[in-house]
Amino acid sequence: MAKIIVITSGKGGVGKTTTTAAIGAGLALRGKKTVVIDFDVGLRNLDMIMGCERRVVFDFINVIQGDAKLNQALIKDRRLENLAILPTSQTRDKDALSREGVERVINELKNDYDYIICDSPAGIERGAHLAMYFADEAVVVTNPEVSSVRDSDRVIGLLASKTRRAEKGEPPVKPHLLLTRYDPDRVARGDMMKMEDVLEILSIPLLGIIPESPTVLKASNTGTPVILDQNSVAGKAYADAVSRLMGEQTEIRMFQERRGLFQRFLRRTA
């Protein structure tokens, strides 16, 4: 039986899709059969980050509406045999999602996969609600700044009240905090919130800290999940997060982008 994990945040642009791609690929690297589903109907991005946008024929909405079979819409990753992508539609909107349709697709996937990763759209409306509705666990992606933290707080509240587990009175959805775009230098300067302050406000367990890094943008543009670049600090940080998500007790390491000589010189004199 698959474990269903939603990648969510409330706020947009914090790194949900990057995280979905990285965690999906990371679990597959560790030998787990994993499928990633794009719930951002109308703003299809996950397939691009995963580098399979040219292979999309049928999508999630086609399957929900019965126009295609699930196997026709699932795209096997070319790099990782354990990884599959269920892309969404770029031409439809969130109203095309129905709870029954989503449930049917998830139930069908449950038997064949170890992990189902749902990439939530931003906001708290229909798309985001259905992305989290069937989840067992949630990765709450948060940037170290006040509006992102407040939106995450809102989403954590919704996970505890508006999900299937909450409605059925089952054990609640387990939330994990993933701090992304963390820059220790900017934290030291007081431009960003400290990890401790974010943790104190949100009070959920920390899954990992992903440092701000130019390799993330480069990975997105080349359609390679950043976790596959195992020399990059962001790749290493995501690999740690995947281990913890799999239940391993590893220490949280704080990675930082190494700066060039010139930048180091600038900082000393600043």
Place this chain on the structure above:
Amino acid sequence: MHPISADSAAVENTVRVSPTVPFQIRGRLFTAIVLELSGDVDDAFYAALDAKLKQGAAFFAYVPLVLDLEKAAGKVIDFKLLVLEMRTRRLMLVGVQNASPEQKRAAQLAGLITLGAGREMPADEALRLGAATSAAPRGATKLITEPVRSGQRVFADAGDLIIMGSVGSGAEVIARGNVHIYGTLRGRALAGANGDAKARIFCQSFEAELVAIGGVYRTSDDFEGSLLKQRVQMYLDGDALRIEPLK
């Protein structure tokens, strides 16, 4: 929505819509704001209203508002115009209270409901006084053991409210009695929601956006910086809401 308290979740689960009747009728208590009118509704009134709203317009926005006419007996008011003017200020005038028979008729013609009592109706008056008396027995204390998250609203409609965790920015905790917060208050806390001026608010760490007791409120704009992150209590001293560190 009270997702964090088990008891209210249980109540929601018992709501079963009958398959034959497409609705259910229930009694429910709502909180409203009362505006006591003591003069004419003229330009000076609107100017004073706008000045007041500048201090905390968001707090009143889209909340049901009742106009109390006890101190405006005999005043002739154009209710239709008043409703429109209020709407442009995001104030939702829904009814009047303590209106004279003429004012009542005019208000009803403007689509407003008439609440409470006029002086010539002693039975209703007694009811109103009974409801407003702060010494009326309080009910059970509500205990919340989880943090109250942004966007959530917890309402203890009978008595005190105890929050063991923090109240997030954008969250709201309201009690008929006292509010006790054993975490950080970052959102809004309202005590004495039924007008009890003796209610108090206590918190372990004070970073609130808004606090109110018995309808008197203060926003973070006029909190003293020295109170920030302190253990504090809040109480009413006449019409002034005092915030003091706990020793």
